[in-house]
Amino acid sequence: MTSIASTTPIERIARVIAAEMLSPNAEGAGDLGRPVSEIVDTIWPRETERALAVLRTLREATPAMIRAGEAAGGDPAGIWSAMVNAAIAERPPSID
Numbered sequence: 407m408t409s410i411a412s413t414t415p416i417e418r419i420a421r422v423i424a425a426e427m428l429s430p431n432a433e434g435a436g437d438l439g440r441p442v443s444e445i446v447d448t449i450w451p452r453e454t455e456r457a458l459a460v461l462r463t464l465r466e467a468t469p470a471m472i473r474a475g476e477a478a479g480g481d482p483a484g485i486w487s488a489m490v491n492a493a494i495a496e497r498p499p500s501i502d
Contacts, residue, residue: 410483419457420450470496 411418424446467475467489474492478484 409487415461416454416457417450419460420453421446423453423456424450464490464493468493468496 425442428442428445471489471492474488475485478488
């Protein structure tokens with residue numbers, strides 16, 4: 407069974423963007439004096455426009471995403487998950 411989220415995709419993406427900017431593990435701002443999660447709880451709403459931009463880029467499926475969705479069958483959550491996983495798998499090589 408596919409997991410079902412309790413928060414919106416906009417919130418989840420905004421939280422990731424905020425955490426990436428702050429977290430020392432993600433080469434963010436460094437020592438902040440309190441847990442990054444506490445700060446993210448406060449600032450993630452500021453990142454909703456960036457989160458929306460990310461979601462807008464996913465509106466059009468790639469051929470690989472369409473094939474993954476078709477292969478997932480009739481479960482809408484499974485189709486969505488399969489298509490997004492296919493999009494992630496199409497990630498271009500990192501530039502160092």
